[in-house]
């Protein structure tokens with residue numbers, strides 16, 4: 001007689017294909033390897049915080065994703081596109097955008113001109129109104145020089161410039177550095193709103209744990225160029241992450 005086979009567990013809903021996938025990424029300055037095989041997949045709409053102390057490789061990771069530092073080995077994909085060997089502007093066209101550490105806005109250019117530098121890959125010549133809707137203070141100040149803005153306003157400008165290329169994946173390198181706590185909380189709200197309204201994925205490097213906990217769906221810790229710890233936000237081991245961040 002045939003035995004009844006227990007019903008198989010219903011298949012899990014397939015996870016959405018990652019928007020950003022990085023595998024076994026290595027990078028070096030000259031002979032000195034700084035990234036030793038980073039793996040990271042980021043789902044659409046996911047916010048990932050990459051935490052680590054100074055000198056651990058956060059900025060190098062971001063720069064390698066953007067093609068500012070070449071990958072020595074490994075692979076970087078944005079959606080279906082392998083961008084590992086592409087020039088920076090082609091990575092931007094493929095959907096990556098980057099807010100560098102220290103913001104790097106153009107001090108002598110106006111707010112509007114700064115944002116316009118982000119439009120190059122879209123073919124648009126005017127700043128889309130929805131960017132000014134997202135950052136009303138930039139509309140108010142669009143004729144002012146970037147160098148005359150406060151730190152928090154410059155950070156908004158740097159984010160607006162990055163969003164001007166209509167990215168699928170936004171990279172932010174230590175956006176809270178040198179910013180007041182009240183403005184940091186506002187930035188957290190803005191980043192979540194950008195994710196919710198545009199459905200893009202965000203990778204943010206950070207040393208401020210409270211900010212990461214506020215916005216991230218997942219927290220990774222980088223130490224000496226390797227990922228040494230990873231937690232989903234729901235079950236984050238705060239004490240352990242804090243220990244990695246303390247000197």
Ligand SMILES: Nc1ncnc2c1ncn2[C@@H]1O[C@H](COP(=O)(O)OP(=O)(O)O)[C@@H](O)[C@H]1O
Nearest residue numbers: 029032034052053054055056057058059060061
């Ligand atoms: N342009 C460079 N040339 C040589 N070494 C560098 C350069 N930039 C960074 N490094 C080194 O690479 C390591 C990682 O630095 P970085 O990625 O800036 O770390 P983080 O952003 O986490 O502070 C450090 O040891 C740093 O000294």
Ligand SMILES: [Mg+2]
Nearest residue numbers: 058059101174
């Ligand atoms: Mg850095």
